[in-house]
Amino acid sequence: MTHTFIETNGLSGQPIKLHVVQAGPVDGPLVILLHGFPEFWYGWKQQIDVLAEAGFCVWAPDQRGYNLSDKPTGIEAYGIDTLVADVVGLIDAAGQQKAVIVGHDWGAAVAWWTAVSYPERVERLVVMNVPHPIVMKRFVRRNVGQMVRSWYIGFFQLPWLPEMAIRLGNRSMLVGTLLSSSRPGTFRRADLQQYKASWSQPGAGKAMINWYRASLRKPPAQQPSIRVIVPTLLIWGALDKFLKREMAQPSIDLCDNGRVVFIEEATHWVQHEEPKRVNGLLLEFLS
Secondary structure (H helix, E strand, O other): OEEEEEEEOHHHOOOEEEEEEEEOOOOOOEEEEEOOOOOOHHHHOOOHHHHHHOOOEEEEEOOOOOOOOOOOOOHHHHOHHHHHHHHHHHHHHOOOOOEEEEEEOHHHHHHHHHHHHOHHHEEEEEEEOOOOHHHHHHHHHHOHHHHHHOHHHHHOOOOOHHHHHHHHOOOHHHHHHHHHHOOOOOOOHHHHHHHHHHHOOOOHHHHHHHHHHHHHHOOOOOOOOOOEOOOEEEEEEOOOOOOOHHHHHHHHOOEOOEEEEEEOOOOOOHHHHOHHHHHHHHHHHHO
């Protein structure tokens, strides 16, 4: 793996620099791995080498606001359209017309919307444990069970209190979130040290929470169609404590060519807990 900084998001006129981990042949098909909350590129540590050894050019960025990447101030800097523009900028920086986009958690939301907004830039789409954004919006508004599971979204809308809770708890709230929602042994002490170092970067706590604030305060621009026309694979850990599996099939119903694979033994952190299964599905789908 090599570490570099890539300037991206020329579409917005406000370019930023993202820290990107790269692996694999530079002339291989481009695969961009998008992490979620509260992770960073390290969340793909069990996928990067496997994809690189299969001949793919792998880019795993710290998304804006996370770890070593730039952390713009202001909630408006974290709207979904801006996050998508970051991804398109990475494809441009790689000198490619298209890329395979793989996302988990918030990274999956960005991946979905990249495929909706710029289908001509997406070769294939792989999303893990997050529904199509339109399906998520419907369930959060109408499904009581999902409303209860999504309580933290409301908490993160509060001013300064979420940041203070994280800071005063010495990030123990974030550690607790990972440990309580995953299978025992998924996140080891060495992993948690890496995560704590990431969360301790100046401005990271506020920036990560601003993703949630922007999701309600800066909705995406209306698209001609919400359908996903690129080939799509949805991988879903069935024991997810945050998101109901009932949202998976309606998401695939919005895809012209999609399928869902449930991994019954996995939680929300499916690529960590079942890396061999996930990697096998990735290689099969991308081949």
